Amino acid sequence: MAKGNPIEEQNTLMANGSKTDEVEQPQGFKKFLYNKEAGTVLGRTAKSWMQITVFYIIFYTLLAAFWVGCLAIFLNTLDPKVPRFYGKGTIIGVNPGLGYQPWLKENPDSTMIKFNIRDPASYEPFVKQMDSYLEKYQNTNGTRTCTGTMSNADAAEGKTEEPCLFSLSDFEKAQCSSKNGYGFKDGKPCVILSLNRLIGWRPTDFPKESVPEQVKDRYKPGSIALHCDGTNNPDKEHIGKVTYIPQSGIDGKYYPYQFMDNYHQPIAMVKFDSLPRNQVVLVECRAFALNIEHDITSRLGLVHFEMYLQDKDPKDSTTA
Template structure:
């Protein structure tokens, strides 16, 4: 072997094991977890772990305090009874929509009121839904009787804390109560109509001769008149007689709406007195006040549903 050749000398030394033994081996994972010689755990000494723990306790405490402080400031700017944003220009808007009952929650996509006058089981779900919806009016705690000029405006002004109590007596007198199954067993179903709740909204009266012809003979100032008719011309011919309870519609003394304990939402009912047998009738109901706009696309101020009165043997399964 020629002297002075560094490559050959290196190979010879490694082969003999003299230099290879002096090469430092990398730390293993176990030694990283706990190094007995250095007294470290995961590469840190006890003092280092204590320092970093104290740092993060202080850091997250200050961070949590900052977050709670910001949240408290934000909550103090909110009114628990009024949404932060409502009215014109918001998603809530200023134009109320119209809803109806009975609407079966178990079949939310259906707007058809279908029943067989000779089969109590067919209209039992609708009667139960009406019972459930109207049961809240039995609780009169925190409400007051509003006679004469009294209304929810008094509560809005701060004169009272209780909302006006809503009575179901008119519906019972007209044959729309649980006693007669809300007219279903007689083939004269009663349907509840109500406006959705808009903070601060109240009906505006029509001026002069601007009252729509559909409700002109039943319109009462301060109230919301209702009118139901067939959606299409054939439906208009077959819808028959419709009775409005009360005739003037929804009484305006229950407005404006605001958040109050046990608020009684005002409603009205329509009773279909002469529906055709075994024929679907498409119904459109509209609410009328000077500040209610009707928009078919967004269903503002109106509602659509179908009524299908069957008159057949319950055992007959041939007819849908």
């Protein structure tokens, strides 16, 4: 190489630099992992690693303590027996909805009660669901028999801590119990109706002159009357005789609802005595009290389901 030639000198330096990088790069990374001369691991000495470890232990301990403290303060503001927000203006609202049983959890999207009167296996799931739902009423510990003016309002006012006992005797007398398969085997199925639990809600009575026509002959002040009918005109024609148990509906002495041990939610039953064979009937049931509004869109104060009573050979029932 001619000395003094800047182009050749630059090329030589660039070539030498490339060779040097190729040789020293792996060696530099190894020294970063462990440098014997400096006594470092990953660029830190043992003392440095100890200091940073102690720092993060203290930091995250204080952070966790701060989080636990905030959580404890928040939980201390909650009442385990009452939701923080309920009543008017909240998602819970003040208007109860109406629910029904039997509703099979195995088929949650279906509202059809379909069974074959000749095939016990077809209505066995509904009977089991009714048994399961009513099982809690067998436990009467911590409850009291409410007679006369006694009601759950006594518990709400702090006079007692025991809820009113809800008896199933009326349903047994009306042949709506486990003993007779809740009427399914006779083609007269019984359906449970109940209101959603709303803290502090109790029914408001209709004035005598404004009781709805559908329940006028069965209405009892202080209770929630129920009425079931066909959803459409053809269904109204075919739904047949309907029996309400009890006649006056859900007794108001079981309100207002509040958190109590072994609280028995009040229910009523509707017995369909003369359903048509092999025909689907769309049913709409409504609850009546002055402070219950009916809204089809949001299903407030009412519920829809379908009844389908089959009467055919079990071998052919699966095809319908």
